[in-house]
Amino acid sequence: MKALLCKSWGDPETLVLEETATPAPGDHQVLVRVHAAGVNFPDTLIIRNLYQFKPELPFSPGGECAGVVEAVGAKVGHLKAGDRVIAFTGWGSFAEFVLADAKALMPLPAGLDDETAAAFVMTYGTSYHALADRAALQPGETLLVLGAAGGVGLAAVEIGKALGARVIAAASSADKLATCREHGADELIDYSREDLRDRLKALTGGRGVDVVYDPVGGAYTEAALRSCAWRGRLLVVGFANGDIPRLPANLALLKGCSIVGVFWGDYTQREPERAQRDLETLLSWMQQGRIRPHIGRRYPLERGGDAIRALMNREVVGKVVVTIAQADRPAGASR
Template identity: 70%
Template sequence: MKALLCKSYGPPESLVVEEIPEPIPGDTQVRVRVHAAGVNFPDTLIIQNKYQFKPELPFAPGGECAGVVEAVGAQVKTVKPGDRVICFTGWGAFAEAVLADARALIPMPDALDFVTAAAFVMTYATSYHALKDRAALKPGEMLLVLGASGGVGLAAIEIGKALGATVIAAASSDEKLAVCKAHGADHTLNYANEDWKAQVKDITGGKGADVIYDPVGGPYSEAALRAIAWRGRLLVIGFANGEIPRIPLNLPLLKGAAIVGVFWGDYARREPMNNLMDLRTLLGWLKDGKLKPHIAGTYPLARGGEAIRQLMDRKVSGKLVITPQGA
């Protein structure tokens, strides 16, 4: 089978497509024929040896995919060959087939296509866990979403609206903000403008944002924190800017504010039943049309490095998906 391999740490351009043996499931594993695999920010880090998980070289990146079960281990009773599933692997999904722990599989709803399924769970589950569980976002609160045109950002806009918040979307271009508006943002601001913090205060009537969703990091985190409301919550999602900020701790002190970490992957591992309930809610909202994943493009396996580069350079609104069977 073919796989997009990282043979030495480096940029996306160093990835190569090669033939490797078909993986054989262990007792509790499942082999899935990958029809679509979502490209996520951790993929840009893991190939550079900058992520918390460090697979042995060579490996295929890709932690989220949708496909069909081909083979199961001797102890697997929950799925069978032919079942359509969404699965989480950490890495390995940018290939024609991948091994996954049987516990890391979610049955695919019949009406869901592979590309949408591969682009949905990680971004929407992260944003739901962040806003519902970690921030306890309430109806009528003001939600500021940084990096709002990205995959998790658009998910945060839609989930914030579903939870009854007023949503301010912040992004770096008018084109990206137009996408945010189409996904339900009530207000938009371009943080390429120096006065964007003052704009947050203007939009909120001087109060500031109750919840700040921050997948960007860098200088944007401190600037956003300076526009937070009393008892506000700053959600630390990630650092797409590439810089982990150093926050002056007098800022949360003065606002009675909380800085809250969000690590959905570990939440799903540590609290699987809570995560399952979250997913049921999200899939119900998807079926009802409350959530509309934005697929920015699909790429064959041979162009997988190009898809990762697009994400790394922040040229993407929504999600990119790799389709290995078309390679």
């Protein structure tokens, strides 16, 4: 099989496309023929040995995919060859085939194409866990989404609206904010030319926001924390800015607010039943048209490094997807 390999720690340009042996599933594993794989922020870290999980070299990046079951292990009873599935793999999906634990797969609903499915699991799973579980976002509350035009950001905008919140989207350009508006944002902040705190004060009448969804980090985190309302919740989702902020602890005391960590990957391992129910809820919302992943760019497997670079450079609105052409399936087709 062909696989895009990380053979030494480094930037996306060091990834190489090679022929490698197709793996065989263990007793509780499933071999998936990959049709499309999502590109996510952890992919930018894992190839540089900067992520919480550190696979042995060589490996393929790609933490989620959609495709068809090729083979199942001896103790897998609920899946069979030919089933269409979504898989959360952690890494390995930038390849023609990937092994996944049988518990990390879910059936791909009829009518959902491979590319949309591949753009769904990590971003929407993370954002739903953050907003519905960690923040307990309530109807009528005000939600601020930083980095709102990114994959997890747009998912948070849509999920916030589905949960009944007033959503304020903050991003770095008018074009990005226009997409946020299309996905349901009520108010927009262009923090490349507007002061975040001043704008939030005006939009909330000085009250502040109930929940901050922050996948960005950097200087905006403290500004957002200072804009929290009484009993507000700041969700620490990630640090796409590259800078982990050091926050004044007295702000949490003075505002009676909470700083809440969001680690969806570990949540899926520690509480798999709840994580599965979350995804089932999200899939039903997608079928109802309440949420819809926005795919900003598509790249073939051999350009998977370019896909990761585009994400690192914040060049993409929404999700980036890598498509894997199969001998019996033209690129871009779905079954």
